[in-house]
Amino acid sequence: MAHSEQEILAGLAEIVSEETGLPTDSVLPEKSFTDDLDIDSLSMMTIVTLAEEKFSVRIPDDEVKNLATVGDAVAFINGAQA
Amino acid sequence: MSTAPDVVITGLGATTPLGGDVASTWRAALAGESGARTLDNDWATTYEIPVSFAAQLKVAPAEVLPRPEIKRMDPSAQYAIIATREAWADAGSPEVDPERLGAVVSSGIGGIWTTLDAWDTLREKGARRVLPMTVPMLMPNSPAAYVELELGARAGAHALVSACASGAEAIGYAVEMIRTGRADVVVAGGTEAAIHPMPLAAFAASRTLSTRNDDPAGASRPYDVQRDGFVLGEGAGIVVLESAEHAAARGARVYARLAGVGLSSDGYHMTSPEPSGRGQTSAMRQALQGAGVSPSDVVHVNAHATSTVVGDLIEARSVRDVLGAAADQVALSATKSMTGHLLGGAGALETIFTVLALVDRSAPPTINVTEPDPDLVVDLVRDTPRPLPSGQVAAINNSFGFGGHNVALVVTSV
Numbered sequence: 455m456a457h458s459e460q461e462i463l464a465g466l467a468e469i470v471s472e473e474t475g476l477p478t479d480s481v482l483p484e485k486s487f488t489d490d491l492d493i494d495s496l497s498m499m500t501i502v503t504l505a506e507e508k509f510s511v512r513i514p515d516d517e518v519k520n521l522a523t524v525g526d527a528v529a530f531i532n533g534a535q536a
Numbered sequence: 537m538s539t540a541p542d543v544v545i546t547g548l549g550a551t552t553p554l555g556g557d558v559a560s561t562w563r564a565a566l567a568g569e570s571g572a573r574t575l576d577n578d579w580a581t582t583y584e585i586p587v588s589f590a591a592q593l594k595v596a597p598a599e600v601l602p603r604p605e606i607k608r609m610d611p612s613a614q615y616a617i618i619a620t621r622e623a624w625a626d627a628g629s630p631e632v633d634p635e636r637l638g639a640v641v642s643s644g645i646g647g648i649w650t651t652l653d654a655w656d657t658l659r660e661k662g663a664r665r666v667l668p669m670t671v672p673m674l675m676p677n678s679p680a681a682y683v684e685l686e687l688g689a690r691a692g693a694h695a696l697v698s699a700c701a702s703g704a705e706a707i708g709y710a711v712e713m714i715r716t717g718r719a720d721v722v723v724a725g726g727t728e729a730a731i732h733p734m735p736l737a738a739f740a741a742s743r744t745l746s747t748r749n750d751d752p753a754g755a756s757r758p759y760d761v762q763r764d765g766f767v768l769g770e771g772a773g774i775v776v777l778e779s780a781e782h783a784a785a786r787g788a789r790v791y792a793r794l795a796g797v798g799l800s801s802d803g804y805h806m807t808s809p810e811p812s813g814r815g816q817t818s819a820m821r822q823a824l825q826g827a828g829v830s831p832s833d834v835v836h837v838n839a840h841a842t843s844t845v846v847g848d849l850i851e852a853r854s855v856r857d858v859l860g861a862a863a864d865q866v867a868l869s870a871t872k873s874m875t876g877h878l879l880g881g882a883g884a885l886e887t888i889f890t891v892l893a894l895v896d897r898s899a900p901p902t903i904n905v906t907e908p909d910p911d912l913v914v915d916l917v918r919d920t921p922r923p924l925p926s927g928q929v930a931a932i933n934n935s936f937g938f939g940g941h942n943v944a945l946v947v948t949s950v
Contacts, residue, residue, distance in 0.1 A: 475604040499668040507665055 456535045457509055462528045469504045470524070473497050483525030491524075511535060543711045543795075544950070546788045547627025547776030548888050549619035549725075553769050553875050556595030557622050561875075561885075562892050565900045566921050570753035570874050572767045579733040580749075587745050589752035590731045591769035591876025608669050609682060610647035611729030615772035615881070616679035620686060620723055627776040630721060630786055638691040638722040639684040640710040641774070642702035644880030644937065645730040647674035652734060679727050683774075691719040697880075699937030700840070702726050703773060704883025704945055708797035710777045720782040725884035727772035736768060742807065744844060756877075757904035758841035758848050758870035759912050766842040769876025773884030775891075792891045795930070795948040796827025802940030809847050809936060813854035819942040820858040820932055827946040829930045831862040836899050836924055836931035837914070838890045841870035842877050849911055851934060856913045858932075867899035867922045868914045874903055883935040887945055890933040894949045897924040 457465065467481035474491060487493040493501070502513050505527070511534040513521075521527045550557065553571025554564035564571075571591040580588035597614040598606055606614060620641075650673040657665050672678060677695035684693035692713065696705045703726020710724035739745045746765040748755035756767040775794075783790055798819035804810035824831070837855055841848050848870075856863045871889050878885055893899050898921045905918050933945045 472607060473604060475602050496668050496672075503665065503667055507661070512664075 459528055459532050462509060462531050463524070465508050466505060466524060466527060469501050469508065473501055481524055483523065483528060485524050486522055487524070505531060509535065542780050543714050543777055544780050544783050544793050545775050545791045545891055546778045546783050547623040548791065548891065549621065549623030549626060549774040550772065550885055550888055551593055551595060551615050551618045552771040552878070552885060553591035553594055556600065558888060562889070565871055565874055565889060566898060568874065568901045568903045568919060570903060571769065572752040572755055572876050574752055579736065583733050583737060585733060585737045585740055586747050587736055587740050588749045589755065589767070590736070591767050592731055593771055608673065610650040610673045610678055612643045612647055612727045613673070613679040613682045615729055615770070616641050616725070616727040616774065617682055617686060619725065619727070619772040619774035620683045623723065623774040623776050624687065628788060630788065632721045634688050634690040636691055636720040637687060637689040638710065638713050638719040639680055639687065639689045639693040640696065640706040640713070640722060640724040641680040641683050642696050642706040642726045642880050643676055643679055643728055644697065644699045644702045645728060645735060646676035647678055648730050648732055648735060650674040652732060683723055687723060689723070698941035698943065699939050700877065700879050700882055701935040701937040701941040701943040702880035702883065703885065704887065704933060704935035704943040705799070705941070707775060707777070707794065707884060707887055707945060708799060708943055711794050711797050714777060714779050721776065721778045723774060723776055725772060725774035726881040728879040728881040729770050730879060731768055731770050739768060746843065754904050756843045756873045758839070758843045758873050758902060759852070759909050759916055760905045761907045761909050763843045763845060763848065765844055766872065767876035769878045770881070771878050771885065772881050773888050775884065775887060790950050792894050792950055793948045794945065796823035796825070796829065796946030798822030798826065798944040800942045802942065804940055807938050809850045810940065811850060813850045813857065815940060815942045816851060816854040816934060816936055817857045819944040820854065820934060823932065823944040823946040824858070827930065827948060829946055829948065831859040833930045834859060834862065834866055834932060835929045836890065836893050837866055837868045838886045838893070838931065838933045839868055839870050840935050842872055849909060851936070852912055852914045855934070863914055866915060867917045867924060869893070869900050869917045870902040871900055883933065883943060886935070887933050887947070890931045890947050893924065894929065894931055894947060897926065898922070899924055
């Protein structure tokens with residue numbers, strides 16, 4: 455079943471919060487994973503792995519570098535849903 | 537006896553089946569409490585494991601560490617970090633040149649929970665579900681690396697592995713780092729988190745675990761005629777070691793000197809200690825010689841004493857061989873009777889006990905000995921703590937492990 459963009463943002467915020475300890479309400483669409491949320495490449499791959507499972511999507515490695523912000527990730531996941 | 541050893545102990549930290557820190561652990565040990573309990577799960581029935589109990593941590597890491605740290609560390613590293621933070625604070629969080637600060641933290645088994653969880657994930661869900669942090673979490677140097685990162689240590693981070701002697705060997709190596717001039721301060725110890733059904737089944741298969749399922753608290757009974765194996769424990773012990781000069785320069789509180797280290801290997805058998813105990817005897821003699829301590833200076837031994845039928849007596853005979861007639865005046869304690877066997881954490885936790893026994897002049901008890909083995913040739917502290925003499929004294933912490941590794945550490949009072 456497809457998730458709404460709002461559900462994807464909330465779910466992604468939970469994953470990021472678990473990984474970083476940041477509060478979920480700080481994980482906003484305009485936030486940069488690297489500059490604002492201080493997420494390194496290994497943490498980013500962890501987030502991708504968990505997001506793939508949570509939303510039943512595939513996020514190819516080549517796409518990950520294009521996901522600069524939380525909003526980028528939400529949009530990609532939304533578009534990748536079957 | 538030498539009065540100018542060069543390495544001192546200035547900080548202690550632990551999380552154990554007896555308590556979430558050193559103070560509560562030591563208090564419980566002096567009170568003769570057991571950390572062994574029936575496991576709160578169905579492993580024994582699900583997998584037909586003949587052992588249904590263990591000595592699990594008293595305080596779960598989730599109560600102490602933030603969730604992101606729990607998620608990115610194997611339990612073995614979590615325990616090491618908890619103990620490190622306590623030890624470092626206990627040492628006064630010293631200002632140390634990072635180039636002169638080291639970390640030596642060992643685990644006998646490594647990140648077994650991470651390894652087996654990842655294997656389950658791979659089989660059930662495929663490779664894309666295996667988490668990227670899996671290797672940094674399962675590698676046996678992971679606890680040492682986390683401690684190194686925690687403190688920003690740059691003099692070297694090491695993880696020596698020698699099964700149940702690992703924690704003691706880590707401390708011995710840290711002493712050498714300071715003595716050879718590589719570091720002024722080294723955070724060292726051991727950790728283990730292997731209370732998982734697979735190692736429980738595997739240790740049970742080797743017939744080394746007690747199967748006293750109806751009496752977990754009475755199962756670890758070193759030197760008792762009814763002993764039937766060890767009790768699997770978990771936890772970590774970490775000490776801050778420091779050159780005496782460095783400690784004096786900053787006015788640090790000094791618990792004791794780590795005065796001597798002895799190492800040997802049996803060259804005999806993978807799991808059975810060599811019957812004459814020559815390897816352990818050699819390690820203890822080296823440690824005493826290195827410390828400049830004579831047998832008559834020794835007032836206390838914290839024995840490895842896991843509660844196995846063969847191992848306990850071989851060790852006791854080695855202690856007798858090393859100390860000779862002086863052994864009659866030595867209070868020997870087998871604290872695994874209370875903590876269970878922390879494997880790679882054991883030698884470190886027992887070093888902490890040895891240090892505190894000298895500081896408080898109180899040898900902790902050995903519990904559950906209702907009928908001592910008639911072949912026991914040492915003076916066992918039973919049931920209640922025994923006062924230790926005043927003045928300049930020494931104590932031995934002895935460890936050995938699968939593979940025939942022997943490590944003896946000599947601690948002297950300040």
